[in-house]
Amino acid sequence: MSDTNGPRALLTRIRVWLILFVVCLVLSGATAFPLVTELQLLDSSLTGWAAPAADLLPGLAEWIHRVRGGVEAADDQAPYLLYGTDWLAFAHLVIAVAFYGPYRDPVRNIWVVEFGMIACVGIVPLALICGPIRDIPFWWSVVDMSFGVIGILPLLHVRRLIKRLEALDPVQSGRP
Numbered sequence: 001m002s003d004t005n006g007p008r009a010l011l012t013r014i015r016v017w018l019i020l021f022v023v024c025l026v027l028s029g030a031t032a033f034p035l036v037t038e039l040q041l042l043d044s045s046l047t048g049w050a051a052p053a054a055d056l057l058p059g060l061a062e063w064i065h066r067v068r069g070g071v072e073a074a075d076d077q078a079p080y081l082l083y084g085t086d087w088l089a090f091a092h093l094v095i096a097v098a099f100y101g102p103y104r105d106p107v108r109n110i111w112v113v114e115f116g117m118i119a120c121v122g123i124v125p126l127a128l129i130c131g132p133i134r135d136i137p138f139w140w141s142v143v144d145m146s147f148g149v150i151g152i153l154p155l156l157h158v159r160r161l162i163k164r165l166e167a168l169d170p171v172q173s174g175r176p
Contacts, residue, residue: 029092039068106162123148
C-alpha cells in the first residue's frame, strides 16, 4: 500500500493542481484573442438557444449586447484598441509558463505560487476601482472578482501541500 502523504504522493498532488491551474490560465488567456467572434456568438446565443437564460437575467443580455456593439465598433474604427486584449491574453500565457518552475521543483519555486496568490488578491481592488471608472456594472465587477477568489483557492491548497513537502526530507521532496 502506498503512502498518500509521502513525498511522491504530495509531489503528484501538487503537480495535478498546478496543471489544472495552468490549463485555466491558458484558457482564460486564449479567450481574450477572439473577442469579436466570441461576443457575436454569445450575443446571438442569448437571443437563440440561451434565450431562457437571457429572460432570467435581462441585465446580462443587455450588457453583452452593449459590449458586443462596443467591441465591434472598436474593431471597425480603431482595431489597435483590441491590441490591449492581445497583451492581456499574452500575459496570461506568460504567467502560465512561470508555473513550470513550481511544477519542476515546488519547494524552491513556491514564490511563483505566492506571486499567483498576490495577483488573485489584486483582482479585487482592480475591479472595485477600475470598474466604476470604466462604467462597468457592479455585478460584472463581482464576476471579475470571482476569478481572483476562485483562482486563489487551488493556489492556497498547493502552497499548503508544498509546505508539507518542504517539511519532509529535502532529498525526498523532489529537490535535486
